[in-house]
Amino acid sequence: MTHDIIKEQSLEVDFMNKIQAIIEHAERHCNEHGARLTNKRKQVLSGLLQSEKALSAYELVEYCKSEFGESLPAMSVYRILDFLEDEQLVHKLNLANKYVACAHITCKHDHEVPQFLICSKCQRVNEISINKSTIDALKRNVEKAGFHLVSPQLEMNCICEQCINKAA
Numbered sequence: 001m002t003h004d005i006i007k008e009q010s011l012e013v014d015f016m017n018k019i020q021a022i023i024e025h026a027e028r029h030c031n032e033h034g035a036r037l038t039n040k041r042k043q044v045l046s047g048l049l050q051s052e053k054a055l056s057a058y059e060l061v062e063y064c065k066s067e068f069g070e071s072l073p074a075m076s077v078y079r080i081l082d083f084l085e086d087e088q089l090v091h092k093l094n095l096a097n098k099y100v101a102c103a104h105i106t107c108k109h110d111h112e113v114p115q116f117l118i119c120s121k122c123q124r125v126n127e128i129s130i131n132k133s134t135i136d137a138l139k140r141n142v143e144k145a146g147f148h149l150v151s152p153q154l155e156m157n158c159i160c161e162q163c164i165n166k167a168a
Contacts, residue, residue: 019049025106026089035087043068044080045101048090053123054098057081091127093118095155103127115154121163130154 026045027037037045047063048055055063057077064070064077072080081099084090090099093116100116104127112129119125135152142149 019046022049022101022105026087029089030087033087035083040064040070040072040076041080041083043070044072044077045084045089048084048099048101049105051100052125054093054096054100054118054125056096056098060099091116091153093125093155094151094153096123100125100127113152113154115156117156117158117160119160119163120157121159124160124162126160 023037023042023045027042030037043064044060047060047067051063057074060077060081061072061074064072081090081092085092085099088102089105090101091114092099096118103114112131113135115128115130117126117128130152139149139152
């Protein structure tokens, strides 16, 4: 029993160290672009990094209050999220009006177009990439239909393996 508790505590420390390393990377990224990752911005980013699901601005307000004793107005959180999105550290899921940390936040190379798989049961989100040629073909089809693609980001309603296994 004690061994299990120690192992669980060790995993938690490893997870928190990983979060801290990602935030330090994000801070360097912002500095390279002439921007500042303030403490409040770090707190909001930390909430998204620790969550396996997308969070709304109001959920992040609650997270900052419970984790840091910080009472942030929702409008401030929205501004922080806009900043983090502009810095390509988070993505906004338009259909849900929620946010997720970028899965490629520590990468230094260009990425393909993000696609978000959203579990309709538990709200867990997974970011995968789509080859640009697939998006280009989709864009051509959209234009043939008389429309113009505003954003290539795709959000797909799915059910994750964990929820499927729970139902079985």
